[in-house]
Structures are given as structure tokens and as C-alpha cells.
Amino acid sequence: MAKNLTTRSEDYSKWYNELVIQADLAENSGVRGCMVIKPYGYAIWERMQAELDRMFKETGHQNAYFPLFIPKSYFSKEASHVDGFAKECAVVTHYRLKNDENGNIIVDPDAKLEEELIVRPTSETIIWDTYRKWIQSYRDLPLLINQWANVVRWEMRTRLFLRTAEFLWQEGHTAHATKDEAIAEAEQMINIYAEFVENYMAVPVIKGLKTESERFAGALETYCIESLMQDGKALQAGTSHFLGQNFAKAFDVKFTDKDGKLDYVWATSWGVSTRLMGALVMTHSDDNGLVLPPNLAPNQVVIIPIYRDQAQFEAASEVAEKLMKELRSKGLRVKFDNRDTQKPGWKFNEYELKGVPVRIAIGPKDIENGTFEIARRDTLSKELISATEVVDHVVDLMDTIQQNLYDRALTMRIENTTEVSSYDEFKKVLDSKGGFILAHWDGTAETEERIKNETKATIRCIPLEEDLMSGSCMVTGKPSSRKVLFAKAY
């Protein structure tokens, strides 16, 4: 059990904050809204990065790096973009400090920048300013580029991973010769995100389109994946934007097509961030701590020796080393915790808190009986497995646990998705059980805004894969071609 971890039923929000800190994922820093990602949290993020990076490269994308700073004037070139992003941001105005007459360090007023620099909140503008130099002909297209980077958005209310002033992410920025190609790219990337989130994070998602008012600033269409947390609130896990020719026009990026005709380039951008860490924690973890899916766990298996004396320790170590070697040869990430500074009970708690999928204990009795005690983190169950079967059993457990976590989360989501037909029912469900609510909406921003103001629920997405059953808007009674997905959201 974790040290004084608040339970989810007591206070879900407090449980989350405590868990992130106690499990050594991240903590607040001395800089307002900026987090420190601790080694254990960063190791999980590195695993996410590795899998996503592989998927990006397998689909023809290359990595590059663009400047951290963006001149203020760049933002003004795309009108809706500046409204969406450039307002709440960190602004660099000076490039030097100096000592004042009292020896204090002050900003040197003589070192004021002619044009202020914005710390990138997203990189469309600086990247499209660069693409103008890279793209002349259809031969230069498609341009499929991704960047792993830090970005800054000056959020007033921050929470570790979910909303921080600085966060880590990847941002893809692609350029295409045709509208259809760009739309296909935006769709491909939301599918890759869904595949990653479902197969690696074991978090089921609903793919959909954002409504106009929820779209990325500068996009013609925003694709998203929406997931449901254990407290019944939704979390947007990734977005992919079809940007049309907006940025190409703003930055004058034209190309000559095969027939020699000049046209503006078509664009997409897409990103996921360290926010995924929050989704991972909030989907699977329990009152004992973190629960990690095997596909992302830095350690998939931990082996703990149980002993009273040096002879028992050596016997357990010998068995453990052999087992570790065998499991590693099967591709598993295994840790043997042979520290003598901590007792087995302390270690059990520690790895439970840290969400290691499988724990193997090896004591004198186990060695005598030729068995291992195998504990699963997802079910908190234990069983004795014979030495001859242990390797196959643990290898199989990786898939079993991965699948169980996904199934459990999917069941939770299905149980917490409600179809409603009236606004009263909508409000009742929202207050009582929360979760996803499918309801008819008349397609207007006014109604969307009214629902948001009255209930705090927003349209998470217009699902790509739901039934297209027409009906009438739950608020206005006007015709609606299909139900859309509502929820209160992170």
C-alpha cells in the first residue's frame, strides 16, 4: 500500500496529484507551472517516444529541429492562429542581464530586442516560414517532418502532466501537393495515435472530428482521439489537423505542379504530448498506486529475494539471476532488486506503488519446492508457478495483463457512455454518473455554447465511427443528422 495515498473515491483529483508525486513520475518546480519529470516518469515517456518515433518513421516521416523562439510578427500572419496561441505565452524582451550599482542582477535596459520573441507554443509559423525555402516543385512534396520539442503555453491553472506551462511533445508538420493527400495524412496520423494509445497505453479511444469552435487555431478540420478517465471525465489524447492552405498562404509557400502550374501547398500538423502520461495514470491506476501496461513499463518484471541469512540470500540470488537471464533472452525488461538496505515488504510496496506489472518473489520455501510466487499488479492476485513453467507463464502474462488493462478500461468506458434523448436526461446523467454522453445537437455554435455554459460539458467530438441516425437536437429540437459525444473534460 502506498504511504497515505488518498483513495480515488475520497478525492480523485487529490489521489492523482499524490500518486504522480509518490510514484516518482513528476513534481512541481520552483518555476510557476513548470514541472520536473523525474527519472521514473521520464523512462515511461522515453518508451512512449520510442514507439511513436518508430511508427512515424515507418510511415515515411523524418525528424528535424526548428527554433525555440518565434518572432512576434510571424504569429500575426495567420489571423485565427494568433488569437488561439500568441496571447498567453512567454515573451523574451531582453538578451542581457547586468549588475546594478548595488551589485544586484537586473535586466539590462540597453539590451532590449527590436522585435520580441515568443517561446513557441506550437511551431506552425516558424516551420512554414522555413518551408517557403524548401518547397519549389512537386518533387519536393510531400514533405513529412516531425519534431520532438518542448513548448510553452502560459496556463494559469496547472496540474502535473495534464496542464503545465512547459510540456514536452512531438509536432508533425507536413506539406502536400493536393487537398486529398493532406486529408489522408491527417487521417493516417490520428489512426496512428489511436493505434499507439490503444495498443501500448491500453487506453481505448473514440476517434472523431472537433466542432468548429473546438478546432485548432488555423485548422479547417481537427481530428482527435478522446479517452475516458476513471472519474468520468474525458481527456483528449491527441489531435491531427488538416490546415488547408492557410499557413501556405500566410507564409507564401507555393509549388509548381507537374503541369507547370503554381499553387499553394496543402498542410497538416499533429501532436501528442506528456499529457499522455496523465491519461496513462488516470486510466489504469488504483488506490495502491500506479498500474502500468507491460508495453510501456520500464521494468515489466521485478524479482525480489526473500531471505533470513547470507546462505538464503545467495541461494535466492542464484535462482533469480538465472531466471532474469532467461526472461531477458525473451525480450522482457527485468529488474532483480538485491539491495540489502531495504526489506522485502518495503520492496513489495515500492513496486506496487510504481506499477510494475509482475513481481516474482523467491524465498527458501520456493527453492525447496521448485516454485515461484508470481504477483500481478493489475489484479493484485498471486499464484505459485513451477520452475519449469515460469518463463513461459511470465512471457504470456505480458500479453494477458496488457489485454486485461485494455478490456477493463473499455468496459469502464462502455458502462459510462450513455445515449440520451432529452436535455433534462442529459443534465441528470451528467450530474449522476458523468462519462461520455451521446446526444443529438443542431450543429450550431450557439447551442454548443449554451450547453457548455449551463452544464460545463463540451462536445468532445463528432465520432467517426458511430451510427448515423438522424433525430432532433436535445436543446432546440432542430434537426440533427447524428449524435455527437459530450463530456466534461480535462
Added chain:
Amino acid sequence: MAKNLTTRSEDYSKWYNELVIQADLAENSGVRGCMVIKPYGYAIWERMQAELDRMFKETGHQNAYFPLFIPKSYFSKEASHVDGFAKECAVVTHYRLKNDENGNIIVDPDAKLEEELIVRPTSETIIWDTYRKWIQSYRDLPLLINQWANVVRWEMRTRLFLRTAEFLWQEGHTAHATKDEAIAEAEQMINIYAEFVENYMAVPVIKGLKTESERFAGALETYCIESLMQDGKALQAGTSHFLGQNFAKAFDVKFTDKDGKLDYVWATSWGVSTRLMGALVMTHSDDNGLVLPPNLAPNQVVIIPIYRDQAQFEAASEVAEKLMKELRSKGLRVKFDNRDTQKPGWKFNEYELKGVPVRIAIGPKDIENGTFEIARRDTLSKELISATEVVDHVVDLMDTIQQNLYDRALTMRIENTTEVSSYDEFKKVLDSKGGFILAHWDGTAETEERIKNETKATIRCIPLEEDLMSGSCMVTGKPSSRKVLFAKAY
């Protein structure tokens, strides 16, 4: 041959700038002093990162992430550090923009930060402010952490990779219970850097200590590796610092040792940056373009089909696909360039410019004769190899080329390292051939400063492995216990 590449003998500096741009490594951005690292350049950097990251993890280090911003007051806590770093830096003073009455975007004067934030030029201060919370007991030590990050130093004169306002790097920050352990860590890391630079970059280095005036701001000792470029100028490729208890004292980081005594923690920090890309280019490349060592080349082998008609293309493709598969099964990174939009001659030039170590051409005659034309980028030589031997031959070539590049660079360095006994001789050598110069120095900052002012040469390091022959200072005639290494430097 590259398109109008200036030759090294014409203008080395211009050759470098043109090569970096023409080989698609990097370019200047619209933001003063900040570069765009292009996909090909970034792919090389990713290979550097992968190898270094592996070496760091094999020696027990973990990655983490600390904030981009550092409160101004943090810098003031370590006196020599603030002098060294906080002066020329990007300062964030505001957190919001707004529209003025004319609709222009301006910095909102109401959104001024209470305390200015510095964009990190290096992270000792923010990290040691964090370590205070992480370290209580000897059980928490050693703390071995690395960060991959972007940093900003407001350089007035910038050059791609060598000196840019923003650059990418890794910075290790470790905490230890004893002075000896911290020194051992600083030495281990400079050895790891040397191993990486010599074995992967094929760049020979001299390990040494910096003089007091060249030390990192806040360090008690700075270890460095120095390399010699083809123009006879030195380049510092990496540094590792023994920081003593300076940062622990500045940020009040104490620990309880095994006997219950409280003491300040001992520290190191160490880093290499995208500057290594500059060293890589300037050590090996020639007037035809980039020359990459096989251990870091994104493509180690490129296969180019030669054909006049579709039948010949298909025959060449079949042979190429088979060869590519075989080479890849040996672990090689191979590209088959079957684009029909470019001619073979264009492709030959392209891969020469991009430094691909081995080029294999497959034409109708080769297929008829059962041979392949193998071209080496390092020697620009070609030979015909029979189909039965080609795989083994190309696999062997990887080691041969890697070794040849290192040997060639080492020979160049040896030929351009001169021992001198008088200041006149020193100045003469410096003017005529440049390179490394070993000379006696009296150990004072005054003499060091005088030599620097009079000749622009600096003491690159006090070599760790040179003969310890005593003598007298070439300038003052005062006693000197050993020769030190001088050069003009990047």
C-alpha cells in the same frame, strides 16, 4: 562534385558554411542566431544521441527533464556561475500579448512577471534547487542524472553548429557522498566522451584539464577533450566538470552519511552538444562534400541502378533488392535509390555530397559479369567486386573506412602538433602552420592572458597523458613542470 562548393584551400570558413547548407545538415532561421537542423543533419545527431545515451545508461545514469526557465535569483546564488552565464541570455519578462487600439499585437504591460525568467544557458541552478528535495541521506547517493535539452546562450557572432544562440545538448548532473567519487565520475565521463568521439566520430582527441581561467563558471576542475580541425584550429568537443561542493552550498543540499553526520553533497556536470556536428564535418569532409564515418552515417551504403530501359531497370532492381536484404541482415543501413526522377550521375554527386561511406552501382554489364562497382567515399576509389564476395567485402569496408578516417585524422593531428621551446618559435609556428603547439608555461593567469592577447592562441588544456618533463616558461623563463597544449580555437 558539389554545386559550386568553395574549396578548403580557397576559404576554409566559407567551405564549411556552404557544405553545411548544401549537404542539408542545417541552415539559418528567421530568428537571429538560431538554426534549423534539417532532417539529414538531425538523423546524424540522432545517431550520436543513441550511442551516447546507451553509454550513459550502461554506466548507471538515468534521464530526467527539468524546466526550460530559471528564475533570475537562482543564478545569483553561485557567484562565479552568474558571471559566467547569466549575462548574455534570453530573458522572459512578460507572459501575455494583446491587441493595441490599432489592432497590432503588442506585449501586454499588465502581464509583467514579478521575477524575470532566464531561458536556461545550462541547468546547474534549477537542478540543484531540485536536488535539495531529493537528497537527504547517503542512501539517495550517488544521484546520476542526465538531461537531453535545448539551451540558449546569446552569442553575438554565430556559426551553424559551432556557435548558435540555441543549441541542443545533453547535460549530466550528478551528486555524490565523497569528493573522490565525484572526481572519479567527472573522469569517467570525459573518458566516455573520448571513447565516443574517437570510436564513433573517428575524431582523435587529447584529454586534459582546463586552466583556471578557462574553467566552467562554478567548477573546481574542468576536464576536456580537444580535437584538431583540418585548418589547424582546435575545437573543444566535450567537457566534464568537478564542481566540488559549490552548488550544494549555494542551494543548501546536505546529506546524512552512514555515521549520522551532516555534510554538503559533491557534484559533477558534463555535456556535449550539436557542436559535435561541426567537429564531424570539419575533421573528415573534403572539397567534394561531407565524409561520414560508417558508425554515424544514416545511410552506410547506397545502391544506385544504372539502366537505359525498363528491362534493365527491373534486372538491376532485382539484384539490388537482394543485395540490400543481405546487407541489412548483417546490420547495415542501406538505401536503394530507385527514383526515376533523377539520373545516375546526379545521384552519384548527391551521395558524394552527403558523405555516404559506400556507393554500389549496378548496371547491365555488372549483371552480365556478376560484379558490383563499389565506390568508397573516404578515398574516392572504385573497385569491381564479384557477387560472391560483395556482402563480406562491404561489411568489412565499414570497419576499414571507420579506421581509415580515424587514422587519417590522427596523422593530420600528429603532423600538426609541434613542440616549441621559445616564444619566437611559438609565434612562428602559429603563423605558418598553426595546429597544436606544446610549450612550457609558468602556470600564471597573467602569462596565459598575455599570450592570448599577443597571439590569439589559448591554452586548450593541460594534457592528462603527456610526458611530465620540466623546463622553463617560453615567455617568462620561470620554472614549468610540464608542457601544455596551445592552439587557436573555435
